[in-house]
Amino acid sequence: MTEDCLFCRIVAGSVPARVAHETDTVLAFHDINPQAPTHVLVIPKAHHRAVGDLDPVTAGAVLQAAHHVAKAEGLADDGYRLVFNTGRDGGQTVFHVHCHVLGGRSMTWPPG
Template identity: 85%
Template structure:
């Protein structure tokens, strides 16, 4: 855990979150500023700064959890988007790797 990391504090239970899915290694919670009808963040409980820092097993668990969230939210059949923003220029604002699960409406391309 990194003391100054918002997501580490959510994992530790210090900051409340509306949990959508949880395993021993992964936590998924609803974004407080949703950009789509479904907008859930999936994070590894262990602190990794960016997507490329995760080991393959952790990355696989995050992706599997993202799919489980999409199924639970009812967006798996119509379609959903998974987004990892890595670095400031990509829009990463919390430097604890997280996967955005977005869906519930048609999503434009390119995204921005």
């Protein structure tokens, strides 16, 4: 855990979050600034700065949890988008790896 990391503080319970899914290794919670009708963030509980820092087991756990969230939120049939922003130019603002699960509307391309 990194004390100055918002997502580490959410994992520790010192910052509240509306939890959508939790396992021993990952936490999924609703984004406070949603960019779609459904916008859930899936994070590993252990601090990793970017997606490239994840080992295959943790990366798999994040993706599995993202799919679980999509199904639980009713997105699996119509479709959803998974997004990892990496680095400042990639749009990452919290430097604890996180997967955005976005859905509930038609997604456009290119995304941004």
